Amino acid sequence: MTLRVRWGTVAIAAVPLTALVLFFVYPVVGMLARGLWPDGSLDLGAVTEVLGRPRTHRVLWFTVWSAGVATLVSVLAGLPVAFVLHRLRFPGRDLLRALVVVPFVLPTVVVGVAFRQLIAPSGPLGSLGLDGTATAIVAALVFFNISVVVRTVGAFWEAIDTRREEAAAVLGASPWQVFRTVTLPALVPGIVSAASVVFLFCATSFGVVLTMGGLRYSNVETEIYLLTTQELDLTGAAALSILQLVVITALLVLAARVRRSPGPVDRTTKRLPRPRLRQLPVLLWAGLVIVFLMAPLASLLSASLRQGDTWGLDNYRALGTTGAHNALLVPATTGLANSLQIAMVATVIALVLGSCVAFLVSRPGGGRPMGVLDGVFMLPLGVSAVTVGFGFLITLDKPPLDLRESALLIPIAQAMVALPLVVRTLAPVLRSVDDRQRQAAASLGAGPLRVLLTVDVPVAWRALIAAAGFAFAVSLGEFGATSFLARDDNPTLPVVIYRLIGHPGAENFGMAMAASVVLAATTAVVMFAVQRLRVASVGAF
Amino acid sequence: MSGLDVRDLTVRFGATAAVDHVDLAVPAGSVVAVLGPSGCGKSTLLRAVAGLEVPASGTVSYDGQDLAGTPTHRRGFALMFQDGQLFEHLDVAANIAYPLRLRRRSRADQRARARELLALVGLEGYADRLPATLSGGERQRVALARALAVEPRLLLLDEPLSALDRGLRERLAGELHDILRAAGATAMLVTHDHDEAFAVADRMAVMREGRIVQAGTLEEVWSRPVDGWTAAFLGYATVLTGDRAARLRELVAPGEPWESVALRRSALRVDPTGPLTARVEEARVTPDQIRLQLDVDGAGSLPGVADPGSDVRVGARVRVSIDTSRIALIPSDLSGVEP
Numbered sequence: 001m002t003l004r005v006r007w008g009t010v011a012i013a014a015v016p017l018t019a020l021v022l023f024f025v026y027p028v029v030g031m032l033a034r035g036l037w038p039d040g041s042l043d044l045g046a047v048t049e050v051l052g053r054p055r056t057h058r059v060l061w062f063t064v065w066s067a068g069v070a071t072l073v074s075v076l077a078g079l080p081v082a083f084v085l086h087r088l089r090f091p092g093r094d095l096l097r098a099l100v101v102v103p104f105v106l107p108t109v110v111v112g113v114a115f116r117q118l119i120a121p122s123g124p125l126g127s128l129g130l131d132g133t134a135t136a137i138v139a140a141l142v143f144f145n146i147s148v149v150v151r152t153v154g155a156f157w158e159a160i161d162t163r164r165e166e167a168a169a170v171l172g173a174s175p176w177q178v179f180r181t182v183t184l185p186a187l188v189p190g191i192v193s194a195a196s197v198v199f200l201f202c203a204t205s206f207g208v209v210l211t212m213g214g215l216r217y218s219n220v221e222t223e224i225y226l227l228t229t230q231e232l233d234l235t236g237a238a239a240l241s242i243l244q245l246v247v248i249t250a251l252l253v254l255a256a257r258v259r260r261s262p263g264p265v266d267r268t269t270k271r272l273p274r275p276r277l278r279q280l281p282v283l284l285w286a287g288l289v290i291v292f293l294m295a296p297l298a299s300l301l302s303a304s305l306r307q308g309d310t311w312g313l314d315n316y317r318a319l320g321t322t323g324a325h326n327a328l329l330v331p332a333t334t335g336l337a338n339s340l341q342i343a344m345v346a347t348v349i350a351l352v353l354g355s356c357v358a359f360l361v362s363r364p365g366g367g368r369p370m371g372v373l374d375g376v377f378m379l380p381l382g383v384s385a386v387t388v389g390f391g392f393l394i395t396l397d398k399p400p401l402d403l404r405e406s407a408l409l410i411p412i413a414q415a416m417v418a419l420p421l422v423v424r425t426l427a428p429v430l431r432s433v434d435d436r437q438r439q440a441a442a443s444l445g446a447g448p449l450r451v452l453l454t455v456d457v458p459v460a461w462r463a464l465i466a467a468a469g470f471a472f473a474v475s476l477g478e479f480g481a482t483s484f485l486a487r488d489d490n491p492t493l494p495v496v497i498y499r500l501i502g503h504p505g506a507e508n509f510g511m512a513m514a515a516s517v518v519l520a521a522t523t524a525v526v527m528f529a530v531q532r533l534r535v536a537s538v539g540a541f
Numbered sequence: 542m543s544g545l546d547v548r549d550l551t552v553r554f555g556a557t558a559a560v561d562h563v564d565l566a567v568p569a570g571s572v573v574a575v576l577g578p579s580g581c582g583k584s585t586l587l588r589a590v591a592g593l594e595v596p597a598s599g600t601v602s603y604d605g606q607d608l609a610g611t612p613t614h615r616r617g618f619a620l621m622f623q624d625g626q627l628f629e630h631l632d633v634a635a636n637i638a639y640p641l642r643l644r645r646r647s648r649a650d651q652r653a654r655a656r657e658l659l660a661l662v663g664l665e666g667y668a669d670r671l672p673a674t675l676s677g678g679e680r681q682r683v684a685l686a687r688a689l690a691v692e693p694r695l696l697l698l699d700e701p702l703s704a705l706d707r708g709l710r711e712r713l714a715g716e717l718h719d720i721l722r723a724a725g726a727t728a729m730l731v732t733h734d735h736d737e738a739f740a741v742a743d744r745m746a747v748m749r750e751g752r753i754v755q756a757g758t759l760e761e762v763w764s765r766p767v768d769g770w771t772a773a774f775l776g777y778a779t780v781l782t783g784d785r786a787a788r789l790r791e792l793v794a795p796g797e798p799w800e801s802v803a804l805r806r807s808a809l810r811v812d813p814t815g816p817l818t819a820r821v822e823e824a825r826v827t828p829d830q831i832r833l834q835l836d837v838d839g840a841g842s843l844p845g846v847a848d849p850g851s852d853v854r855v856g857a858r859v860r861v862s863i864d865t866s867r868i869a870l871i872p873s874d875l876s877g878v879e880p
Contacts, residue, residue: 163626169613170591170620171640172691177614181639185630 013360016353022401023412024380027391034394035238050239063219066134067202070141074198075191077142077289078149084286086154089272096290098528103293104147105523107477107494108207110516113501114296115140115212117303124299132214140208143293145198156190196255200248206385206480220244225386241387252378297520304513308506315514323511327503328496329489332515335496342411342492343475349415350471354422362430381420385480389413393484413481418471425470429463430456462533469530473523493519543604544569544727545590545695550599552589559585561751567729572721574742575731582751583731587697590729591620603695619693623700625684627672633683634668640691658686661720678709689724696728702737714740735776747771766869772803777869778844779804788839792816792863799870808867809835809845811853815862821855835861
């Protein structure tokens with residue numbers, strides 16, 4: 001019996017592990033090998049030389065500084081929003097919950113463009129003189145990551161038994177004392193978990209820093225990109241990639257240590273309270289943060305509706321063309337169709353692999369091996385998408401694995417990016433199933449498959465659909481890896497947007513804005529549908 | 542008046558009134574139990590008194606002062622939840638000292654008071670334990686000590702013993718009674734368990750579907766349940782009405798105006814000199830007595846008892862007497878009538 005279960009476990013683990021090795025480890029190692037064995041022999045002197053460069057130090061410092069500040073601001077800005085969206089009841093709350101997640105799944109390119117649109121000298125906030133500053137980069141990183149804090153801490157906040165806070169209040173604690181002595185200690189694991197993930201995202205952020213940093217600011221990720229594509233210094237790129245990998249592995253281990261899933265939410269407790277007047281400061285704070293989140297989107301929308309001095313839908317009509325001066329090889333609408341199709345395939349792949357991983361890591365008594373498995377599948381979150389994308393290019397273009405012509409190349413790359421998010425959505429829900437229910441079912445004569453179908457699936461199907469929607473939205477917006485792999489005659493929508501911005505002309509810019517709005521709206525609709533499923537673990541870490 | 546005074550209180554959840562025009566008094570120094578089945582609104586009443594629910598109408602006042610504008614944490618009450626709601630990240634001493642810390646008492650004060658309270662609830666030496674390491678009964682004692690720490694002017698107890706198993710519940714109920722008296726506490730207890738109410742309180746109010754149907758001392762409520770439903774809820778085994786009650790009329794208080802009669806299980810006893818006759822339908826031996834089901838002539842099937850060792854067989858005809866201290870007369874039975 002035990003032996004059979006073990007074999008089953010190995011079989012289920014084999015599928016995602018094989019995929020991870022082939023489509024993540026192999027490309028990344030290939031990419032690193034190219035840099036470390038430039039002439040067929042290991043050259044570690046070059047690595048230490050790269051790490052000793054003053055420019056490398058500057059890049060490292062900026063990476064740590066920008067990620068640290070952005071993490072701190074994200075947490076401070078996200079906490080009140082988490083409270084308002086997860087502990088109060090008011091009309092439109094579900095819509096707001098979905099809108100808050102939209103920045104996270106937006107293509108980084110769109111985020112960069114939306115921010116530039118807002119703070120460019122000609123934009124609504126041009127007078128602040130933020131264009132091209134480090135402050136603007138941090139603001140964009142915060143914009144991108146607030147939802148991680150809101151979702152993660154919000155899930156913890158929802159799980160707190162309100163009677164514990166009431167117990168404190170009845171014992172004489174003022175609302176602030178209740179927060180400090182009861183609520184905050186219960187939120188700390190969620191805050192630490194969210195902060196470590198946000199730091200990870202900020203430190204490996206690519207699209208935002210690339211579009212907003214210009215030549216003045218560069219983090220490790222964009223530096224790898226510049227070294228690889230502009231200076232062809234593969235040794236330098238490999239050295240930085242290794243450094244990044246080491247730091248990120250350490251961070252993931254740390255995050256796994258502190259990660260604790262919020263307790264089960266008691267769905268039978270009474271309805272959440274409505275906002276009260278004395279909560280006005282928190283409400284205002286949350287309102288300001290939401291305005292901050294919506295402003296770039298609104299600015300994007302208004303730019304997409306303007307052509308010169310007139311308003312209209314011309315930019316949207318232009319999406320059926322290849323742009324001014326034929327900036328594109330195919331109409332933008334083809335890019336949208338491609339994106340949808342690719343995202344669909346990527347979702348299926350991520351869902352199959354993610355379900356296997358989530359199933360395994362959520363079995364009780366898995367112990368250390370399962371903890372490691374859990375952590376290994378988080379790696380794609382933190383490894384440079386540039387390294388992955390470029391690694392795909394140089395390793396998957398020749399036997400034994402030649403996928404250059406395969407329609408699956410981009411979906412596979414995107415699936416690897418979405419995989420950790422699928423696992424993070426599914427595993428907590430599966431873990432919440434009391435193992436005694438499985439034992440009860442087994443004792444009544446249910447085989448392993450029937451236990452799965454009658455105990456796990458009824459609990460997990462919502463999470464499964466939610467994870468699918470989330471993976472779909474993330475795939476739609478994926479840019480880092482896709483930008484290396486998409487060909488100009490078959491681009492995805494984010495790639496189309498990047499191309500359009502790179503070409504001169506107001507028409508192309510207008511088209512880029514319209515395409516960004518279409519992309520943002522599509523992801524928003526998907527996320528709203530996901531939101532309706534009420535799975536707390538979506539977008540939480 | 543001194544103490545808690547609830548007047549005409551109504552709490553609504555949407556269209557339903559969970560608490561419906563309730564009047565209740567808890568005089569200073571007394572322990573009042575609100576007894577009712579789950580869903581009757583007793584916990585909502587307690588929460589409204591604590592300031593955790595906003596009433597739709599009516600007043601909650603203490604020592605004559607209306608508490609409508611006073612937030613929960615300024616009412617000077619303490620609430621003990623059914624499952625204790627200990628703060629898991631604090632040890633036992635820190636949990637108990639929590640309300641003292643809020644009031645910025647000195648550390649020495651906090652330690653001394655925590656020790657004193659641990660002794661009161663019988664948990665000396667538990668100061669450094671974490672709540673997760675405690676048993677259910679120990680957790681409830683810690684929760685009680687925490688609630689008593691600042692000598693609240695009113696202690697609110699929400700099913701304090703219901704989460705515990707039977708033996709522990711019975712023992713703790715007695716201890717709770719003694720601890721509350723020793724602390725001189727004014728307390729309001731809500732429970733669905735009549736044994737708990739009788740063991741802990743000196744007055745009780747029976748609540749049903751949002752309304753208080755009867756209130757008084759334990760003795761008053763117990764000996765004169767207001768209707769059949771209340772009698773059944775208080776633990777009477779049977780309520781007889783109509784013709785079946787009439788057969789008993791000449792035997793118990795024929796002159797008084799009553800329509801129904803509630804009998805405890807031991808009200809009918811096999812007695813060779815008894816006035817009633819019956820046939821034994823069932824007999825089951827328990828350590829204290831023999832429990833019977835009797836078909837009483839003229840009154841139908843009723844529970845009864847016989848002394849251990851007496852020779853009763855199923856099918857045998859026996860004579861039966863009524864112990865009038867184990868019955869209650871009910872003036873008019875409204876149990877079937879919806880309010």
